[in-house]
Amino acid sequence: DVKVTQSSRYLVKRTGEKVFLECVQDMDHENMFWYRQDPGLGLRLIYFSYDVKMKEKGDIPEGYSVSREKKERFSLILESASTNQTSMYLCASTSGGTEDSYNEQFFGPGTRLTVL
């Protein structure tokens, strides 16, 4: 059974803390994505990676960075957490080297982050 796992389901942090969210997939997928989901705004892409050590900015990268040292693991880093980063964070992965070969996108269970 294919699986995308995220390190925490719920997380509470203080303003200014450095926060690490980890995502692991066991499907040998090339592409991995980080989204945030907010009521009324839907899912918005923060960063994505199409290969190890490669990363591309999504639509809302400000305040975030990412790391992909191994194919199966994609980490999202909040350099200095702020209250407006309180959100549901979702990780996803898909196979395919180019867009026309992309397959299903699989999601993790999400991390509900609260920044106080």
Place this chain on the structure above:
Amino acid sequence: KQEVTQIPAALSVPEGENLVLNCSFTDSAIYNLQWFRQDPGKGLTSLLLIQSSQREQTSGRLNASLDKSSGRSTLYIAASQPGDSATYLCAVLGAYKYIFGTGTRLKVLA
């Protein structure tokens, strides 16, 4: 810029009804379209993927169609059940990025 719209935003139906959820997109240059289900507080579960060269896909009681030229996809749910209650999202793929609609919140009443 690609925009994806889902109508209606919310839908409440009695059990057993056949129903149609709509997804429209503004740029027809897409590689694929995927339908998802999301339960409250959970991640997204993939339901159906339609590649740009395909017209429809079926899985059990679900059927999704794609008309690229008109920028539309529909998700047909046959014989709805209370367990189908969830938010349904569509997403289109173009230029390495998926763009999501804001979803249709479905409630099936027993």
